[in-house]
Amino acid sequence: MIGIGGSGMSGVARILLDHGVAVSGSDARDSSDLRALADRGAIVRVGHHADALEALGAPPEIVVVSKAAIPADNPELIAARTAGIPVVTRSQVLGHLARAGRSIMVCGTHGKTSTTSMLIAGMLAAGSDPSFAVGGTVLQFGTNARGGNDPVFVAEADESDGSLVHYEPDVVILTNAEPDHLDHFGTAEAYYEVFDTFLARIPATGALVVCLDDDGAAERARRAAAAGVRVLGYRTSDGPATDLPVAGEIDGIVVDSAGTRARLTLDGAPRGELHVGTPGEHMALNALAALLAAREVGAAGGIDLARFTTDGFLEGLSGFGGVGRRFEPRGEAIVRGGRARVYDDYAHHPTEVAAVLGAAREIVRADGGRLVAVFQPHLYSRTRIFAEEFGRALSLADRVVVIDVYGAREQPEPGIDGGTVAQHVTVPVQHVADLDAALSAVRELLEPHDVVFTLGAGDITTLGPRIVAAEGL
CATH class of the missing domain: 3.40.1190.10 (Mur-like, catalytic domain)
Incomplete structure (x- = not known):
């Protein structure tokens, strides 16, 4: 499995392992998912090299790729095709299992x-x-x-x-x-x-x-x-x-x-x-x-x-305990003698942002504080297309911090950044460049009983624990 550490690929690997299939794979970088798969019996490697196809002691029967993520010049993909090993996508494996x-x-x-x-x-x-x-x-x-x-x-x-x-x-x-x-x-x-x-x-x-x-x-x-x-x-x-x-x-x-x-x-x-x-x-x-x-x-x-x-x-x-990055509690920050609750959510479309902040409003109403949204736009194209809608959704909060765009697979577009969204927000808003600046902005504006939501599909998920751990709020 090429890219075995990804969320979708690691899931398929777990199911195959549970059903007794011998699984090997590689990923560009180490991760907790990669280590967890190794603990369950997969043979995993960090980095992409043609000899990874021999990790099981013999060539694999199939090679699995994530259609959207694996470039055509990946050395393992080239080696598999040269050897005539069938290459299938993650969705095809899921379809077979289903x-x-x-x-x-x-x-x-x-x-x-x-x-x-x-x-x-x-x-x-x-x-x-x-x-x-x-x-x-x-x-x-x-x-x-x-x-x-x-x-x-x-x-x-x-x-x-x-x-x-x-x-x-x-x-x-x-x-x-x-x-x-x-x-x-x-x-x-x-x-x-x-x-x-x-x-x-x-x-x-x-x-x-x-x-x-x-x-x-x-x-x-x-x-x-x-x-x-x-x-x-x-x-x-x-x-x-x-x-x-x-x-x-x-x-x-x-x-x-x-x-x-x-x-x-x-x-x-x-x-x-x-x-x-x-x-x-x-x-x-x-x-x-x-x-x-x-x-x-x-x-x-x-x-x-x-x-x-x-x-x-x-x-x-x-008894449903929720899903990681979906309205996920990250802890409480000590704020000027009081506390502010911090949540994280994967919301990266205007409708998702509006749904999360609408639900969060009920929590805020009970505590009497303010709703603070910290948003990281995901993809330049999505930011350009939905900037006005994002602004309306974020305006459901009382205070907003917008970080510059997490580009993921896209190259930057001239004139598209966090300010493209911030200009459409109708409540007090700050546009900042990065996560460090966002942490500083949150430190300045948080008050006791506030509820903070970090929102987006990028690395903003790392900000919540930093807000909780920060001293001097």
Whole structure:
């Protein structure tokens, strides 16, 4: 596995190891994921060299690559092709693993990791032991993937590079759909087309579980239904009117620091309370989607119904411990004789930022402090396209610090930086160059009872612990 330390690749490696497959791999740099894989039996190397293909004592049967990440001149990739060893992508391996039993795949522009993680937590509590692969660490399990004993496979299906079309799932959750990754797709229409192609692959024995509160997802569902796919909609009770079937609803939503509670209706009948230990109305909707998908797999025989119960699943949701970098508590900072709570979130799209800060507002209201957002834009193209939307979303906070762009795979664009976003923020805002400057800015503005959120998909995740550890705040 070339690039075995990446979040997606390491997850596949863990599942293969759990199923007794001999795995070797390499990555450009050392990491905790790389060391954890070595502890589980993988033979791993730091650096890319052609002789890595002999790490198992003989050439591998296949070489796995992450389609988006591995350059064509990688020496291991060249050696594999020269030797005639089949080269496959991570998504192709996931698709193969999913076809071994019943599969649930979670897709959407936002909420994939949280929804997939809730699905796993609920299924385990309800008596099932699925294999799973998630895009982040499920905190209560301490891993992003595992090979289970039941013939059920649960996975997050990423649309960012179009690899959705490689999957043939039994049940799909679609959380939402709005334009993103336009650096790859070019147009919103091309982005939506990947979802439409993917959903049309759901078999007659399967189902699409879809959020009807989201216009983009509802339109994808109508197209899927026209292609013969069975649709199970979910929504809030005061959501828009719909012509699609509704399998589940929530209302009476209460958000606080302990999570989110809502009254639950299934198949038109009251079903008690849904509780998930992560704040946000969107988290309650994600939890409802997970429940409907799990029930669907159970009804089709993938889960032993003598073991699987809705009550057990709901209990698992109530104990859900969250996902790394999704509304993740990082600790408390001592601030002028008081304390400020610090959280970290992966939000890197305007809708995600708005959802996180909207949920955070409920926590702030209870403490009487201010909501401070520290945002690092991710990708120059996304910053340019969504600058105004980012500004509106960040304005849900009371104070904002915007760091310059984390370019990742992109080269800088002239005139695009953190200020491109900051100019659209309507509350007090500072534009700073880097993480060190952001730490200094936070030191100056924090007061007791404030709640701080570090937001973004780049290295801003390292800032929260520095805020907590900083002396002299």
